[in-house]
Amino acid sequence: MRLEEHYLELYRGLRLRLTDRQAEVTLPELSQLLHCSERNVKLLLRRMRERLWIEWRAGLGRGHRSRLTFAVDPESMLAAETERLLAEGRFQEVMALTERGAFTDEGAARMDVLLREAFGYRLQPGSGTSAEGVLRFPAYRIPAALDPAYTTRRTELHLLRQLFDTLLVYDELSGRFRPGLAHEAERNEAGDRWVFYLQKHVRFHHGKPFTSRDAAFTLRRLTDPDAGSPYASLFAVVSGIECLDEHRLLVRLHAPAPYLGSLLASPAASIVPAELPADFASLPVGTGPFRLKRPNARGLILEAFADYYLRPAHVDRVEMWRWQPIRSNDGAVRLEGDNEVGELNFRHYREREEAALGPRWREVERIDRGCKYVCLNLGKPGPLNDPAMRACIFRALRDPAFVRQLGGNRGDFADTFIGYEEANGQAPYSDTGKVTDAGTSTSTSTGTGTELTGRMQTEWIVGARQAEPAEQIEPATTVVRPDRPLRIVTYPGAGHERDAEWLEGRLVEFGIAAEVEQVEYERLLDEETLARADLFLLEQPVGEDAEWTLLTILANPGGPxxxxxPVSTEREVGERVTYALRHANRERRLRDLRAIETKLIEERFVVPWYRWRQTASFPQELEGVTINALGWADYRNVWFRAGLKDEAMSSAERITP
Known part of the structure; x- marks a missing residue:
C-alpha cells in the first residue's frame, strides 16, 4: 500500500474525532487503524512528517495520548490518487477507492467526474505500434457464475453469447436457423435421428480443439436430470448421443422434435469442453469471440479471442465494473442513479430524464422484447384462487401513472411475455389462418390441431369458478379482503426494489394489505419460498428466438x-404444450403456444406488466453499436473510427466489406 493510501485510511478512521483537523491518539489505536505493528506506524508517521502531510506531537510516557494534525486536504489527495491510478490503468484499485467513499459532497462530485471520463470506449497503447480498443462500462452487479446449463438471468445470458458458441444459430432477421459449430445437419425420414457435421479448426479458449466429444458432453449434461439443470425437462426428448467420429455427432430422439433447432441454438446448449475445469462456473471456457479473465467482486474483463474461428472482435477488451454510488462522509448518496440502468459515457440504458445528448453523441433505442411481470401463486390455497382478487391485482398493476411515479426507463405496458412487434416489425406467427410451408391450411374449421387451438378460447380448467372480465369488477366492493397481507416475493436488482415498493402501496389503495420479501435469485423457487409467496415479481428475458422463450415459460414444469x-391447470398446460410441439410447422407451434400464453394471461394467472426502454448512447466515433434482443450491445461489432479529422469522408470513400 502506498503512503497516500495510508494517509487516506488514517484520515478516514479519525475524521469523526477531528477538531480543526486535529485528534488525540495513541500508537496502539493507530496500529489498529492501519492494520500494522506500532513499529511500522512510527515509520509511516515519520515519512508523512517528512512530506509535511502531518504534524505530530508525541505524548510523554507509555500510554499517553499524542496529538496528530492533518496538514493536507484529503479530498485533493484522493483525487490525485484516483488520477494516478487511472493513468496507470489500475482500474480495479480505483473502484476500491470509490467503495470507501469521499469525505465531502464536493469530493464525491469530483470523483464522479473522474470516473465519468474513465468509462466509455478508449484507444490506449497496445503491443507494438497498434492501439488497443477498450470498452469500459459500469454495472450494478457482477455475475457470479456463467455456466450455460444453469444460467437464466438477462446479463448472464448476454455474456454467454460473448463467451460461447452453439451448434446452430437463430437468425432474428431472416427467422431461420443457420450454421454455428455445426456446418451441416441431416435427419432420417422419421425425424428421430439427426447427424451434425461439426466445424473443424475450432479451439476453446484454453487451446484444446473442439470435437464431437465436447458437443456430446454438453448435451448429455443437459439431458441428465441428476445434473440439476433448469432446462433438463426441455432436453428430455433426446434419447441418445453418439460420436461417430471427431466431427460427426449423432443425436437420437424419443420422438420427432421439430423444435430441435430452438433447443440447439439456445444459450443453454452453448458448447462447453468435455473436461470441465474445476473452476468452470467462475472462469468458464468456451469457443466464443471473447474469453474471460478471472473475475472478482469488483469487475469482469473480457478479452478478444484472437483464434476465434469466425471473424474476431474489433474491440480488444471489454471491462464491466461494479458501480456503487459515491458517498460523502455524512453517508448520503451524492451520485444520482439507480440499480436499474447502466450509466456513464457508453451507456446501455440512458435515463429519459437526462439532458439532450451533445452534438458529438449518438443514440440507438429499442423496446425490450422481454418484460417485467407478476406471477400469482395459485399452487397453494389462498385468496388468489378468487378470480375477483386476481382481477383486482391486474387493475392495480395497470395504473397509467406508474411510469411517471417510478421514472427511469420504464416503458409501455406489456400484454404478452414477448414483444413480438419488436421482431423486425412483425410477429413471428401468422394471423391469417394460413401458413406458407407445404400449402397447409390452418383454418379453424378443419384439422385436428386447429380444433385444439379453437377450444383454447372456451375450454379451460380455472379452478372453483369462471373469472369475470377484470374491467367489470369494482375492487373496493366485490373483493373479499384477505385476512393477512399478501406477500410479494422478488429479488434484488433490475429495479425490483422500487417496483415492489410501488406495488405494495398500490394494493393498499385497493384495500389489500401487502408486504415485500427479497430473496436471493437462486432461492426464488425453493419450496420454502413457494410456500410463503403470494405474488412473484419477476423479469422475463427474451432472446432472438421466440420459440425458445415460450418453451422455457410454458414447457418447463420447473419454471415459475x-x-x-393450480394442479389441474398445470397438467392441462403440459398436455397442450406437448400437442403444440408436434406440429412440423414453426408458425403453427408458435400460434398454439401463444394461445396457451394468452389464456393464462386472460385468467390472470400471470400479469405481464411493462417493458424497459433500452438505449445506448455513445460518441459518434464509436461504430457498430446495436442493441440485441437481450438489451445489450454486441461487443464483437463495436469499433472506433479514428479517421480524418479536418475533412469528412463520404460513404463512397470508405472501404466496407
Whole structure:
C-alpha cells in the first residue's frame, strides 16, 4: 500500500474525532487503524512528517495520548490518487477507492467526474505500434457464475453469447436457423435421428480443439436430470448421443422434435469442453469471440479471442465494473442513479430524464422484447384462487401513472411475455389462418390441431369458478379482503426494489394489505419460498428466438409459471404444450403456444406488466453499436473510427466489406 493510501485510511478512521483537523491518539489505536505493528506506524508517521502531510506531537510516557494534525486536504489527495491510478490503468484499485467513499459532497462530485471520463470506449497503447480498443462500462452487479446449463438471468445470458458458441444459430432477421459449430445437419425420414457435421479448426479458449466429444458432453449434461439443470425437462426428448467420429455427432430422439433447432441454438446448449475445469462456473471456457479473465467482486474483463474461428472482435477488451454510488462522509448518496440502468459515457440504458445528448453523441433505442411481470401463486390455497382478487391485482398493476411515479426507463405496458412487434416489425406467427410451408391450411374449421387451438378460447380448467372480465369488477366492493397481507416475493436488482415498493402501496389503495420479501435469485423457487409467496415479481428475458422463450415459460414444469399454477391447470398446460410441439410447422407451434400464453394471461394467472426502454448512447466515433434482443450491445461489432479529422469522408470513400 502506498503512503497516500495510508494517509487516506488514517484520515478516514479519525475524521469523526477531528477538531480543526486535529485528534488525540495513541500508537496502539493507530496500529489498529492501519492494520500494522506500532513499529511500522512510527515509520509511516515519520515519512508523512517528512512530506509535511502531518504534524505530530508525541505524548510523554507509555500510554499517553499524542496529538496528530492533518496538514493536507484529503479530498485533493484522493483525487490525485484516483488520477494516478487511472493513468496507470489500475482500474480495479480505483473502484476500491470509490467503495470507501469521499469525505465531502464536493469530493464525491469530483470523483464522479473522474470516473465519468474513465468509462466509455478508449484507444490506449497496445503491443507494438497498434492501439488497443477498450470498452469500459459500469454495472450494478457482477455475475457470479456463467455456466450455460444453469444460467437464466438477462446479463448472464448476454455474456454467454460473448463467451460461447452453439451448434446452430437463430437468425432474428431472416427467422431461420443457420450454421454455428455445426456446418451441416441431416435427419432420417422419421425425424428421430439427426447427424451434425461439426466445424473443424475450432479451439476453446484454453487451446484444446473442439470435437464431437465436447458437443456430446454438453448435451448429455443437459439431458441428465441428476445434473440439476433448469432446462433438463426441455432436453428430455433426446434419447441418445453418439460420436461417430471427431466431427460427426449423432443425436437420437424419443420422438420427432421439430423444435430441435430452438433447443440447439439456445444459450443453454452453448458448447462447453468435455473436461470441465474445476473452476468452470467462475472462469468458464468456451469457443466464443471473447474469453474471460478471472473475475472478482469488483469487475469482469473480457478479452478478444484472437483464434476465434469466425471473424474476431474489433474491440480488444471489454471491462464491466461494479458501480456503487459515491458517498460523502455524512453517508448520503451524492451520485444520482439507480440499480436499474447502466450509466456513464457508453451507456446501455440512458435515463429519459437526462439532458439532450451533445452534438458529438449518438443514440440507438429499442423496446425490450422481454418484460417485467407478476406471477400469482395459485399452487397453494389462498385468496388468489378468487378470480375477483386476481382481477383486482391486474387493475392495480395497470395504473397509467406508474411510469411517471417510478421514472427511469420504464416503458409501455406489456400484454404478452414477448414483444413480438419488436421482431423486425412483425410477429413471428401468422394471423391469417394460413401458413406458407407445404400449402397447409390452418383454418379453424378443419384439422385436428386447429380444433385444439379453437377450444383454447372456451375450454379451460380455472379452478372453483369462471373469472369475470377484470374491467367489470369494482375492487373496493366485490373483493373479499384477505385476512393477512399478501406477500410479494422478488429479488434484488433490475429495479425490483422500487417496483415492489410501488406495488405494495398500490394494493393498499385497493384495500389489500401487502408486504415485500427479497430473496436471493437462486432461492426464488425453493419450496420454502413457494410456500410463503403470494405474488412473484419477476423479469422475463427474451432472446432472438421466440420459440425458445415460450418453451422455457410454458414447457418447463420447473419454471415459475408452471410451478405457480393450480394442479389441474398445470397438467392441462403440459398436455397442450406437448400437442403444440408436434406440429412440423414453426408458425403453427408458435400460434398454439401463444394461445396457451394468452389464456393464462386472460385468467390472470400471470400479469405481464411493462417493458424497459433500452438505449445506448455513445460518441459518434464509436461504430457498430446495436442493441440485441437481450438489451445489450454486441461487443464483437463495436469499433472506433479514428479517421480524418479536418475533412469528412463520404460513404463512397470508405472501404466496407
Amino acid at each position: 409459471v408452471r410451478r405457480c399454477l
